[in-house]
Each structure stands twice: as C-alpha cells, then as structure tokens.
Amino acid sequence: MNRSRPLLLLLGCLLLAACAPRAVPAPGGAAGPVTAPPVASSAGLCAYTWDTRALPELSARLQGLVDASGWNGVTAGANAYGEDCTDPTGKLVSFGAMETDFHFTVTVASLKNTARMGEILAGLLKIVRTIPTEALSGPMPGYVGVAFESGQDQLNLWFPLKDGLDALDRGLKGAELFEALHSP
Numbered sequence: 201m202n203r204s205r206p207l208l209l210l211l212g213c214l215l216l217a218a219c220a221p222r223a224v225p226a227p228g229g230a231a232g233p234v235t236a237p238p239v240a241s242s243a244g245l246c247a248y249t250w251d252t253r254a255l256p257e258l259s260a261r262l263q264g265l266v267d268a269s270g271w272n273g274v275t276a277g278a279n280a281y282g283e284d285c286t287d288p289t290g291k292l293v294s295f296g297a298m299e300t301d302f303h304f305t306v307t308v309a310s311l312k313n314t315a316r317m318g319e320i321l322a323g324l325l326k327i328v329r330t331i332p333t334e335a336l337s338g339p340m341p342g343y344v345g346v347a348f349e350s351g352q353d354q355l356n357l358w359f360p361l362k363d364g365l366d367a368l369d370r371g372l373k374g375a376e377l378f379e380a381l382h383s384p
C-alpha cells in the first residue's frame with residue numbers, strides 16, 4: 201500500500217495540472233491574462249502576462265514618415281506586444297517583446313469609399329515596409345490596426361502585417377486591397 205501512495209499522488213497532480221484552466225489571448229492579439237503556472241527563469245521564479253509597451257522613438261519615426269508622405273489626417277504609432285515576467289510578490293522583473301504592432305487613425309470623408317481607404321492602406325503599408333527589421337521589437341511579425349473615422353462613425357481593421365504586405369505584393373490596390381484586409 202505504501203508503494204501505491206506516491207503513484208496515486210503523482211497521478212492526482214497530473215490530473216489537476218491537465219484540468220487547470222488556461223486563458224488564451226483574444227483574437228487579434230488583445231492583451232489578457234495568462235494563467236500558466238510560475239516557471240523558473242534567469243530572473244528567478246516568474247509568472248507571465250500579456251502586455252504592451254509604447255515605442256515612442258519608433259512612433260515618432262513612423263509619424264514623421266507619414267507626414268513626409270503627405271497623408272493628411274493620419275496619426276501613427278507603434279508598440280511592442282509581449283510578456284511581462286513578474287516575481288511571486290507581483291514585482292515586474294522584465295518584459296519580453298514578441299512583435300511590433302502598428303496603429304493608425306485616419307480621417308476620411310466617407311466610410312463607404314473602399315477604393316479611397318484601400319489607397320490609404322497601400323500608402324501606409326508601403327511606409328511600414330521602409331522601416332528596417334532591426335528597428336522593430338520582437339522576433340515575430342506584428343499586426344496593423346487602422347481606425348478609419350468619418351464624423352462620429354468608425355471602421356476598424358486589424359490584420360497581420362505579413363498579410364498586408366503579401367496583398368501589396370500580389371498587386372492588390374484600392375477597393376480590392378481594402379476588401380482583402382477587412383474581415384467584418
């Protein structure tokens with residue numbers, strides 16, 4: 201009977217671990233809790249949570265490129281998306297960037313003019329393409345968020361940067377490009 205006790209204890213632990221709830225990020229990379237148990241890292245014991253960090257220098261550079269391109273009514277920014285490592289006391293130990301995401305807010309005359317919005321998307325993607333990979337945070341390709349605004353109305357797009365650049369490379373433009381990247 202003493203021999204079976206450690207085996208039952210091990211089996212119970214494995215069962216509990218397999219049934220433990222785990223949170224996953226929401227679609228589109230929205231930040232949310234990661235409920236994985238703390239793990240040892242080079243910083244000691246760590247619990248990880250999704251988080252973002254502003255990238256002010258890259259945001260300023262991106263806005264400068266947008267302004268120099270003549271796109272009026274466009275604000276641009278960038279942030280790093282990744283994981284915070286917190287110790288058992290809740291103190292932030294480190295942030296590990298996984299990707300750089302780009303955000304644009306664009307004022308347009310009409311949200312029905314998909315050809316115009318597609319032209320703007322193409323211009324913004326061409327600007328992002330000029331930023332060297334070494335200027336980006338994280339090893340993975342990021343996402344692009346574009347909020348088109350017309351008066352009180354807004355239309356939001358969120359797509360992988362790679363999909364946007366691939367669509368440009370396929371020669372999509374105007375309404376075709378907008379429809380390819382817009383998924384309601």
